[in-house]
Amino acid sequence: MNLSHIEPSRELRDTCAIVGTATSRLGRVPGVSSLDLIVEAIRNALDDAGLKASDIDGVLCRGPDDSYSHHQLVAERLGINARFGTTLTNGGASQIMSVALAIMAIRFGLANTIVCGFGRDTWSRTHVSEEARVKNETRPESMLAREFGPEYGYFGATAAHAFGATRHMHLYGTTRDQFGEIAVAFREHALRNPDAQMKKPLSIEDYHAGKLIVAPFGMFDCSLRSDAAGAVIVTSAERAKDLRQPPVLIKGFGTHNNTRGWFQDDNMVVTAAKQAGEAAYAMAGLGPRDVDTAQIYDCFTYMVLTQLEDYGFCKKGEGGAFVASGALRLGGALPCNTSGGQLSEAHCEGMLQIVEGVRQMRHTYPENRQVKDAEIALISGHGGNQVCHSTLILGRA
Amino acid sequence: MSDTIPKPKPRPAPESIPYWKAAHEHRLSLPKCDACEQFWFPPSNACRHCLSPNFHFEDVSGRGKVYSFVTYHRVYRPAFAADVPYVVALVELEEGPRLLTNILGISHEDVRCEMPVEVVFDDVDADTSIPKFKPASA
Numbered sequence: 001m002n003l004s005h006i007e008p009s010r011e012l013r014d015t016c017a018i019v020g021t022a023t024s025r026l027g028r029v030p031g032v033s034s035l036d037l038i039v040e041a042i043r044n045a046l047d048d049a050g051l052k053a054s055d056i057d058g059v060l061c062r063g064p065d066d067s068y069s070h071h072q073l074v075a076e077r078l079g080i081n082a083r084f085g086t087t088l089t090n091g092g093a094s095q096i097m098s099v100a101l102a103i104m105a106i107r108f109g110l111a112n113t114i115v116c117g118f119g120r121d122t123w124s125r126t127h128v129s130e131e132a133r134v135k136n137e138t139r140p141e142s143m144l145a146r147e148f149g150p151e152y153g154y155f156g157a158t159a160a161h162a163f164g165a166t167r168h169m170h171l172y173g174t175t176r177d178q179f180g181e182i183a184v185a186f187r188e189h190a191l192r193n194p195d196a197q198m199k200k201p202l203s204i205e206d207y208h209a210g211k212l213i214v215a216p217f218g219m220f221d222c223s224l225r226s227d228a229a230g231a232v233i234v235t236s237a238e239r240a241k242d243l244r245q246p247p248v249l250i251k252g253f254g255t256h257n258n259t260r261g262w263f264q265d266d267n268m269v270v271t272a273a274k275q276a277g278e279a280a281y282a283m284a285g286l287g288p289r290d291v292d293t294a295q296i297y298d299c300f301t302y303m304v305l306t307q308l309e310d311y312g313f314c315k316k317g318e319g320g321a322f323v324a325s326g327a328l329r330l331g332g333a334l335p336c337n338t339s340g341g342q343l344s345e346a347h348c349e350g351m352l353q354i355v356e357g358v359r360q361m362r363h364t365y366p367e368n369r370q371v372k373d374a375e376i377a378l379i380s381g382h383g384g385n386q387v388c389h390s391t392l393i394l395g396r397a
Numbered sequence: 398m399s400d401t402i403p404k405p406k407p408r409p410a411p412e413s414i415p416y417w418k419a420a421h422e423h424r425l426s427l428p429k430c431d432a433c434e435q436f437w438f439p440p441s442n443a444c445r446h447c448l449s450p451n452f453h454f455e456d457v458s459g460r461g462k463v464y465s466f467v468t469y470h471r472v473y474r475p476a477f478a479a480d481v482p483y484v485v486a487l488v489e490l491e492e493g494p495r496l497l498t499n500i501l502g503i504s505h506e507d508v509r510c511e512m513p514v515e516v517v518f519d520d521v522d523a524d525t526s527i528p529k530f531k532p533a534s535a
Binding site: 152 | 404405406407408409410413417439464465466467468469470471473474477480482483485487495496497498499509510511521527529
């Protein structure tokens with residue numbers, strides 16, 4: 001018996017749908033807690049779906065890393081007893097994992113209609129004081145390294161991801177110009193999105209003029225600090241038929257964790273997106289050629305480039321050239337992060353990628369924001385010390 | 398004034414105390430499995446290759462090459478303000494394991510992936526020496 005072989009069940013394909021989605025206010029929302037932000041997003045998502053809080057019987061929500069049993073706090077605010085609920089802790093991979101868990105729970109009769117969401121108040125937290133700004137965002141003390149890092153001046157997620165960028169540049173000749181094109185393309189998308197945090201145009205010259213943070217990353221390679229929340233409502237495809245919005249079907253999902261470590265093997269240049277994507281494609285019965293738009297977890301520019309390779313949109317090592325071709329732009333070969341992404345819309349740990357994927361599948365955007373004739377969206381989630389990954393594939397009903 | 402702010406010293410987990418004790422004696426010593434005879438890092442109480450609980454610490458060559466590196470331009474902690482730009486590198490030892498470290502004795506602009514390096518010990522105080530690396534002598 002081959003213990004390493006998996007065969008993602010095709011039975012889950014198209015059995016569930018996303019029937020409501022929304023965000024909170026995004027960007028700088030002072031005086032509003034992360035919990036209030038997620039409740040705002042859920043209220044908006046319920047309105048979008050034409051549902052009431054009492055229609056929800058599952059809550060799979062997550063907040064900042066220092067919040068405990070977050071789904072419980074959310075359900076309390078919603079005034080509901082949730083049949084099914086938990087908070088996942090895979091970092092930025094949690095949000096798609098929540099949708100995957102919702103599908104399994106609905107499929108096995110544990111709940112009917114589940115809200116999945118994430119909210120954070122990182123801009124407010126990091127801008128209340130200079131000390132808070134420098135402090136490592138929302139990480140509790142227990143998550144900070146005690147040795148093999150701090151004594152060398154090694155701090156923060158920027159450096160961790162920058163290691164991968166350096167190695168990729170060494171192996172494949174990838175350039176900062178190519179990273180810059182990702183930042184510039186997503187900013188251009190954000191300018192079409194009135195809710196986006198970033199409002200100013202960004203040129204490649206601006207990108208290169210940005211101050212270096214941890215080289216090879218400069219300030220425009222790094223995602224935003226945002227107050228932001230998003231939510232999606234998942235139910236069976238059968239129930240979805242009678243609801244307000246055109247249902248967006250969940251075609252497949254996958255997950256993989258390179259838990260041997262980011263610094264082990266070649267994990268910093270071949271991410272867990274590879275296996276997570278293969279599993280999601282298998283469940284969906286689709287491949288990279290079928291994908292019309294990708295919403296990629298863009299904590300840093302380089303992470304977009306390597307995931308595009310890992311998902312098979314181009315070969316390993318050719319991500320730089322693929323990006324430089326203009327493929328990621330609206331109107332390009334693979335419009336990517338069409339609402340601006342975490343680099344320019346708002347950083348909500350992958351939740352807004354899911355929201356945008358759903359919206360693209362509805363075909364309700366004005367022409368300048370809509371990926372023309374898009375039928376399939378691929379969405380990625382990445383986190384948990386750089387090694388946890390999840391993939392979601394959505395399609396029009 | 399940044400030189401008056403102490404840099405963080407390692408706060409060893411119980412399983413890495415032998416590593417830091419050896420470093421204090423200017424030896425680079427890593428856990429090595431008695432069963433499969435492979436090294437691993439960071440220290441833990443079972444082999445990362447075969448999960449055997451039987452292991453010992455053994456000195457390694459101290460030679461390796463730079464797998465990847467980054468250069469800090471931003472000051473994340475005031476104690477490092479005088480050091481920027483400084484390099485944090487991931488060095489792959491000849492014996493296999495990779496260590497986070499600093500590269501000394503070379504401009505940050507000249508550090509390259511695959512560059513051969515060798516260990517040196519930075520005596521930060523009477524009780525603590527931190528393994529760092531410098532370009533390998535010919």
